[in-house]
Amino acid sequence: MRRWPRALASPLLWVAALFIALLFGMPALAPLFRLAFPTVRPVIFDRASFFSLFLSHLGIVAAASGAAAAIAVALAVFATRPGGRDFRPLVTALTTVGQTFPPAAVLALAVPALGFGARPTLVALFLYGLLPIVENAIAGLEGVPPAVRNAALGMGLSSWQLLAAVELPLAAPAILAGVRVSTTIAIGTATIGSTIGALTFGTPIFDGLAGNNLPYVIEGASLVALFAILTDMIFARLERLLAPPH
Amino acid sequence: MTAANPATAGSGAGRLQLHNRVLAALIAAGAAGALAVGFVTLAPNRLVSGRPIGFVVACGPHFAAGMTALALVLLAAAVVPPRPALHRTAAIIAAALFVLVLATAGHAAASLAGAAPAAARISLGAGFWVVLGASALAVIDGLQRAGTSPWERLMFAATLAASVLLMTRSGVFDSLSLAHEYWAHRQEFAAALVRHIVLVAAAVGPALAIGLPLGVAAAHRPKLQTPLFAVLNLLQTIPSIALFGLLIAPLSALAAAWPILGSVGIGGIGMAPAIIALILYALLPIVRNAAAGIAGVDPAATEAARGMGMTARQLLWRIELPLAVPLLLAGLRIVLVQTIGLAVVAALIGAGGLGTFVFAGLGQYATGLVLLGALPTIGLALAADFLLQTVATLATGRLGR
Amino acid sequence: MIEIDRVSKSYGGRHVVDEVSLAIPEGMFCVLLGPSGSGKSTLLRMINRLVPLDGGTIRVGGEDVRRVPPEVLRRRIGYAIQSVGLFPHWRVGDNIATVPRLLRWPRRRVSERVTELLELLRLDPADYRGKYPHQLSGGEQQRVGVARALAADPDVLLMDEPFAAVDPVTRAALQAELLRIQQATGKTIVFVTHDIEEALRLAGGIAILEHGRLAQWGTPLAILEQPASAFVGEFVGGAASGLRVMALRTVADRLRPNETAAGEPLLDEASLRDALAAMIARHADRLPVIDRAGRPLGAITLADLVR
Numbered sequence: 015m016r017r018w019p020r021a022l023a024s025p026l027l028w029v030a031a032l033f034i035a036l037l038f039g040m041p042a043l044a045p046l047f048r049l050a051f052p053t054v055r056p057v058i059f060d061r062a063s064f065f066s067l068f069l070s071h072l073g074i075v076a077a078a079s080g081a082a083a084a085i086a087v088a089l090a091v092f093a094t095r096p097g098g099r100d101f102r103p104l105v106t107a108l109t110t111v112g113q114t115f116p117p118a119a120v121l122a123l124a125v126p127a128l129g130f131g132a133r134p135t136l137v138a139l140f141l142y143g144l145l146p147i148v149e150n151a152i153a154g155l156e157g158v159p160p161a162v163r164n165a166a167l168g169m170g171l172s173s174w175q176l177l178a179a180v181e182l183p184l185a186a187p188a189i190l191a192g193v194r195v196s197t198t199i200a201i202g203t204a205t206i207g208s209t210i211g212a213l214t215f216g217t218p219i220f221d222g223l224a225g226n227n228l229p230y231v232i233e234g235a236s237l238v239a240l241f242a243i244l245t246d247m248i249f250a251r252l253e254r255l256l257a258p259p260h
Numbered sequence: 261m262t263a264a265n266p267a268t269a270g271s272g273a274g275r276l277q278l279h280n281r282v283l284a285a286l287i288a289a290g291a292a293g294a295l296a297v298g299f300v301t302l303a304p305n306r307l308v309s310g311r312p313i314g315f316v317v318a319c320g321p322h323f324a325a326g327m328t329a330l331a332l333v334l335l336a337a338a339v340v341p342p343r344p345a346l347h348r349t350a351a352i353i354a355a356a357l358f359v360l361v362l363a364t365a366g367h368a369a370a371s372l373a374g375a376a377p378a379a380a381r382i383s384l385g386a387g388f389w390v391v392l393g394a395s396a397l398a399v400i401d402g403l404q405r406a407g408t409s410p411w412e413r414l415m416f417a418a419t420l421a422a423s424v425l426l427m428t429r430s431g432v433f434d435s436l437s438l439a440h441e442y443w444a445h446r447q448e449f450a451a452a453l454v455r456h457i458v459l460v461a462a463a464v465g466p467a468l469a470i471g472l473p474l475g476v477a478a479a480h481r482p483k484l485q486t487p488l489f490a491v492l493n494l495l496q497t498i499p500s501i502a503l504f505g506l507l508i509a510p511l512s513a514l515a516a517a518w519p520i521l522g523s524v525g526i527g528g529i530g531m532a533p534a535i536i537a538l539i540l541y542a543l544l545p546i547v548r549n550a551a552a553g554i555a556g557v558d559p560a561a562t563e564a565a566r567g568m569g570m571t572a573r574q575l576l577w578r579i580e581l582p583l584a585v586p587l588l589l590a591g592l593r594i595v596l597v598q599t600i601g602l603a604v605v606a607a608l609i610g611a612g613g614l615g616t617f618v619f620a621g622l623g624q625y626a627t628g629l630v631l632l633g634a635l636p637t638i639g640l641a642l643a644a645d646f647l648l649q650t651v652a653t654l655a656t657g658r659l660g661r
Numbered sequence: 662m663i664e665i666d667r668v669s670k671s672y673g674g675r676h677v678v679d680e681v682s683l684a685i686p687e688g689m690f691c692v693l694l695g696p697s698g699s700g701k702s703t704l705l706r707m708i709n710r711l712v713p714l715d716g717g718t719i720r721v722g723g724e725d726v727r728r729v730p731p732e733v734l735r736r737r738i739g740y741a742i743q744s745v746g747l748f749p750h751w752r753v754g755d756n757i758a759t760v761p762r763l764l765r766w767p768r769r770r771v772s773e774r775v776t777e778l779l780e781l782l783r784l785d786p787a788d789y790r791g792k793y794p795h796q797l798s799g800g801e802q803q804r805v806g807v808a809r810a811l812a813a814d815p816d817v818l819l820m821d822e823p824f825a826a827v828d829p830v831t832r833a834a835l836q837a838e839l840l841r842i843q844q845a846t847g848k849t850i851v852f853v854t855h856d857i858e859e860a861l862r863l864a865g866g867i868a869i870l871e872h873g874r875l876a877q878w879g880t881p882l883a884i885l886e887q888p889a890s891a892f893v894g895e896f897v898g899g900a901a902s903g904l905r906v907m908a909l910r911t912v913a914d915r916l917r918p919n920e921t922a923a924g925e926p927l928l929d930e931a932s933l934r935d936a937l938a939a940m941i942a943r944h945a946d947r948l949p950v951i952d953r954a955g956r957p958l959g960a961i962t963l964a965d966l967v968r
Contacts, residue, residue, distance in 0.1 A: 050509075100281050107400050114641040116601025119634040122618045126627035127386055202499030206605060210622055219505050223529075223608060228509055235505035239498045246497040564746030567711055567819075568760050568809075569735030582750050 026247045033240040037064050040233055047229040057229045059218040064237060071214035071241070074132060074204050078139035079197045086144045087189060090151030091177065105152070109145045117142050117203040125210055135207035139200045146199070147192040154188025155181055187256050194249035201242045215241065280338040282401050283350065286394045287335050293390025294327075300368050300388060305379040312385050318368035327364060327391075330357045334398060344406045351402025355416065358395040359423050361388070366427065369435035381437040383627050410653045417646060437628035438635075441617075445632070449617070453636060456613035459531065459603045463538030464595055471543045472588075475550020476576065485551065492544040500537065500602050504609045507533035534611035538602055542595045549591025553584025586656045593648035600641045604633070614640075662687040662849045663708065663817065668717035670703055670873075677703050679873035680717070685851065685866070687816075690843050692860040693853045695870035696896070701853045704870070705819055708851065709738045721817060736760055739810035739818040739848075743825050745802050747794040753779075753805050754790040760813040778808040781842060800831035807839070811848075818850045824859070836862060857897055861885075861905055869893050882909050907933040907966065913958075915965040916950045922960035926951040929958055933966050940966075 040058060047057040092098040093105045120142045124134035158181050166180045182189075208216030215238035222230030278284055298312020299319065316324055330353055337350040369382040376382075399420075403413055433439045442449060478485050495503075512528030515521045526532040557580050565575050581588075607615025614633045621629025665683040669676060678700040685691045693701040706712040708719055710731045719726045726734055747756050754775050761771045779786040782804040794802060803823060810818055824832045840863060843850055854860055860867050861881045869876040869884065877889040885906045888894035898905055913929040926949040927936050940946060946963040 101285070103404050104282050104397060104401055107404070108397070111642070114597045114645045115638050116604050116641060118601065118604040118615065118618065119637050122622060122630045122634050125622060126383065126630065198497050202501070205499045205501050206608075209608070209619060216501060219501055220608070223505070228512070228528075231505040232509055235502035239502045239506065242497045242499055242502075243494060246493075558744075558746065558749065560742060560744035560746030561748050562746070563711075563742060564740065564806075564809075565748070565759075567706075567709060567735060567740035567742070569732045569737075569763060570759075571732050574763070579748055583748075 026244075026251060029240060029244050029247060033237070033244050036237055036240065037068055040064055040237075047232075051229055054227055054229055059221070059230050059233055061217070061221065062213065064215075064233070067213060067215050067217060067234075068237070068241070070132075070212070071201070071204055071238070074135055074139065074207065074212060074214065075197060075200045078136050078204075079143055079193065079200050082140050082143035082196060083147055083189075083193050085140075086147035086192070087151050087182075089144070090148050090155055093148075093152055094155045102152070105148060109149045112142070112145045113149075115142070117199055118206055121203055121206055121210070131211040132207070132213075134210060135204060135212040139203055139207075142203065143196040143200050146195040147189065150188045150192025150195075151185060154185030157188065158184045187253060190249065190253055190256060194246065194253070197249070198242060198246055201238065201245060205238050214238075276339050277341075278339055279342050280350075280401075280405075283334060283338040283398060286398045286401065287331055287338070290391045290394035291331065293387050293394065295387075297387040297390065298385035299391075300365060300372065301383045301385045302372055302376065303381045303383070304377065305381065310381065310383055310385075312387075313368070313372065315387055318372065319364045320367065320371060323360070323364040323367055327357065327360055330360060342405065347402045347406035348408075349402075351399050351406065351416070354395050354398035354402055355420060358392065358399060358420065359427075361392050361395060362424065362427060363432055366432035366434075366436065369433070373435040381440070381628065382435055383437045384631075410650050414646075414650055437626075438631045441621075441626065441628035441632050445617070445629075449632065452612060452614050452616055452633075455611075456600075456603055456615075456637070456640070459534060459538065459606060459611060459613050460596065460599045462531075462535045463542055463599050463603075464592075467539045467542035467546055467595065468592075470539070471546030472550050474543070475547040476554055476580075478547065478551040479554035479580075488547065489544075492547060495540050496544045500541070500605045501608060503537040503540065504533050504606060507536055508609065511536075529610040531606075531611045534603070534606035534609060538599055538606070541602055542599055545591045545594040545598065549587045549594075550584065553587030553591075554580045556587065557583045586652060589648060589652040589655060593645060593652065596644040596648065597641045600637060600644060604637055662689075662722060663691075663851065664718075664720040665704070665708075666718045666720070668704065668707060668714055668719060670700075670707065670712060670715045676873050678707070681868075681870070681873070681875045682717075683868055683875065683878060685849060687849055688847045690840075690850045690852065690863055690865045692864035692867045693851065693870060694855070694857065694860045694864075694867050694896075695876075696855060698872070699870040700873040701855075701870050702821055705821055705851060705853050708817075709735050709740060709819055711735075736763055736813060737815055737817075739813075739815040741806045741810040741818070741820045741823045743822040745806040745823075747802055747805060747809070749794050751793075752790065753784075753792050753794070753797070756794070756805060757809045757812050759809060764813055774812060774814075778811055781811070782808045782838065784808075799827050800835065803827055803831075803835060804838070807835075807842075811842075816849060818848050820850065820852045822853055822855070825854070825856070832859075839863065857905075861909065869896065871896075882906065885909065904934065907937065912936050912950055912961055915968060916959045916961045917965065918959040920960040921957075922947040922949045922962075924948050926957070927961065928953065936961060937963075937966055 044057050047054075051057065089105065093102045117138075121135065121138040124138040124141075128134040128137055162180060162184070163176065166176050171179065204212065204214050205216035205219070208214050208220050215234050218230045218234035219238075222228060222232075222234065294315040299315045301310030301312050303310035319327070333353055334350060334357070337346060337353070340346060365384060365388050372382050373380065399416070403416065408416075427433065474488065478488055508528045511526065511533050515527040521527070561579060561583075562575065565579050570578070603611075603613050604615035604618060607613050607619055614637045617629050617633030618637075619633075621627065621631075621633065663683075663685040665681055665685075667680045667682050668678060669680055670678040681700075681704060683691075693705060695701045703712055707714055708721065708726065710726055714727070721734070721738070747753075748759075754772075757775045757778055758771045761774055766774070775790065776786045779789055784801065784804055789797075789801070789805075794805070797805065803826075806823065807820075810820070824835050827835065836859065839850075842848075852863060864881055866879065867881055867884055868878045871892050877884055877893045879887075884893065885897055885902050888897060888902075894902070910933045911929065912927050912931050912933065915933065916929065922945075924943055924945050924947075925939075927939055929950050929952050931939075936948070940948060940963055947960060949960050950958045952958055
């Protein structure tokens with residue numbers, strides 16, 4: 015016991031273990047649910063396996079956040095170049111105003127334009143997810159010390175090399191922080207996407223609310239909560255790895 | 261941005277220089293949106309999705325000409341050498357365009373409704389939103405370039421809001437599905453709006469009462485910070501619907517055990533789990549900003565105050581809190597916007613509020629209902645943000661920063 | 662006025678103040694002098710209990726500082742620090758009025774006192790009363806800090822390197838101001854500094870601290886002419902201390918009465934250092950001496966300066 019690696023004490027590992035346990039082992043808790051809610055049948059969500067819910071939820075969030083990160087960084091780069099500097103105040107105004115829009119409202123507004131299902135969820139998540147990343151990426155890029163930039167140019171780096179080798183790596187922590195915020199919000203908003211037909215951890219929650227089935231609600235809610243916490247912890251670990259050694 | 265060239269500015273026959281690329285880009289985007297995508301959509305009834313109607317057909321010659329004329333004037337403003345008066349004028353013209361777009365949509369809906377059966381539903385199309393958005397951004401761009409004061413911007417916003425209100429009053433928008441839904445559900449809408457504001461107030465109030473002392477304590481006792489923020493951050497990552505859902509079970513159990521709670525309205529679903537969850541979500545921004553605000557007070561001022569004989573309480577109320585006000589206001593702003601947004605989701609667990617229209621609309625495939633819930637929510641959030649920003653700017657004026 | 666009796670303070674086993682005993686009479690300008698880390702600031706802050714005592718006693722006006730609630734004690738003692746710490750959200754007038762208001766003085770009396778203090782520190786009340794700290798220069802802020810410390814008319818004033826962050830010209834002006842105020846009001850001042858010149862200029866008595874211990878306690882002249890240890894000798898300038906002594910002694914100490922000399926006369930209250938400078942400038946090794954009224958008192962020679 016004494017020699018077990020310190021990694022076992024890591025909360026990340028425990029949360030991950032709990033999540034995986036619940037993800038695959040939820041049916042094992044059926045007796046517990048039956049005890050607490052004697053009048054409710056069925057007690058374990060059975061329309062789809064929790065694992066498939068997880069894959070679908072993960073897929074939507076990953077696709078939207080990934081696309082958002084790519085486009086957002088490109089936008090931020092554009093806004094910080096001499097050619098795009100004009101647009102910077104507008105971009106800032108857009109991101110600040112955009113983030114006052116409730117995510118649920120953005121999701122709801124995507125439906126009239128794009129119909130139902132995973133498509134409007136993806137688009138809404140993508141659009142809304144752009145904002146924190148753009149904001150952070152601009153801050154990160156502008157935070158590169160002018161002295162560093164001058165030194166690099168003075169050594170003969172081209173603007174593209176400057177961007178790729180100096181500015182983006184130095185802005186990476188800020189960009190990562192933005193992606194973390196964006197992804198966390200996306201996980202939550204995707205959950206609500208179940209109301210417009212997307213298959214996510216929200217599906218058991220809404221099925222449960224509609225059918226007065228509290229066990230369904232608890233199952234979906236605890237899984238998505240663990241998923242969100244786990245993702246946030248992974249990002250926090252990534253941020254620590256990326257941060258320059260003090 | 262190409263600099264204004266004095267040599268060419270004077271010569272009328274010289275090359276035209278594009279001084280305001282942003283404005284030009286916005287005009288281009290607006291034009292593209294108006295022409296490429298449907299301005300309004302026409303559906304024969306509530307259950308079928310609408311057919312997009314193009315800009316020229318929908319608006320009719322007069323309105324189309326008016327909007328084109330304003331757009332061209334704006335384009336001219338983009339090529340003239342810049343000057344604050346110019347930017348202000350551009351902002352005013354863009355604002356006029358904004359109002360005109362709204363009026364055009366109303367007129368388009370009215371003329372289409374005249375020729376269509378009574379059950380037809382006319383909704384705002386993507387083209388409308390693009391042009392409206394572009395003109396709004398053009399207003400913001402003009403105001404930013406002119407370097408306007410907070411008061412001026414307040415006036416602009418108030419004038420625009422008043423115009424929209426006036427148009428609504430005089431029935432300009434009556435043919436739109438949005439208006440139909442509103443008139444059909446007028447009383448429910450008022451109740452939902454009030455309920456939404458009540459949810460926000462019932463959450464932000466207690467959150468301030470709990471969060472401010474916590475923030476002060478965290479600033480004075482650094483050891484408290486790590487565990488406190490760990491818990492609050494953890495709460496913040498949990499998706500809202502999940503937290504609402506997880507609170508239902510214990511609250512129903514409580515209500516079952518103590519029936520008096522049920523009579524007060526504390527039960528499983530409804531406002532109780534929503535308000536508790538909203539309070540928990542509101543804590544992080546408040547605690548974080550309160551702690552940062554107090555920690556940011558000049559240590560020399562604190563040392564001098566203690567040395568002069570202020571008690572800890574006098575120090576807190578006379579020095580620390582007043583100096584922390586800018587950050588406190590920023591936190592309040594974040595909290596208000598966040599809670600207004602989260603309260604939409606609360607409708608899913610029976611708490612009421614504007615979310616009921618959003619999700620009812622989604623369930624019935626009625627975009628008018630969705631907009632009836634979503635637009636006021638966005639409006640509330642923008643208003644709260646704008647108001648608190650103005651208050652914050654006025655408050656920091658005294659500190660000379 | 663202030664009795665410091667075998668006072669000690671340790672942090673983590675290390676003595677920051679080590680059994681220091683000192684008696685500061687009423688009306689004295691006492692300077693706590695020493696290099697950084699000598700414990701002088703800590704000792705100062707033990708007088709108004711910003712730092713709790715580990716051992717020993719401090720009595721102010723005969724009263725043990727531990728027997729009084731700290732806030733009450735501090736409102737009776739003026740406190741001015743290097744970074745001033747003016748409250749940025751209050752105007753100058755409100756800053757100065759802090760302690761009087763804490764003591765619940767009537768409004769009229771507070772207002773009059775603020776005017777009085779602004780005039781004392783040579784800041785035009787009409788102009789400065791309504792200004793905010795960020796509108797003032799460094800020197801002006803420090804003046805307001807001193808005014809604020811004097812506001813409730815305390816008998817004791819504690820000052821922790823108040824002029825260290827100011828440029829030399831302003832510092833000289835502030836030092837002169839402070840001396841003038843102290844001489845006019847007779848307050849007891851305890852002043853911390855690491856600047857030997859400042860100490861020699863201002864002090865009636867100097868306490869030199871080294872690693873928390875009292876190395877020497879005496880008048881500036883005593884410290885310069887009879888350093889108690891090698892450390893003290895080094896600290897006050899080592900070989901250069903002789904010139905410093907010349908700044909402290911006056912022509913009146915060394916003049917030959919009833920003798921005469923030719924040349925532009927020196928004032929009897931001029932320092933020996935000024936006399937040396939005058940002799941060098943005028944290429945004379947003997948000059949006449951007069952008093953303030955212009956009456957001839959005698960003469961002084963170059964040899965007298967180094968006697």
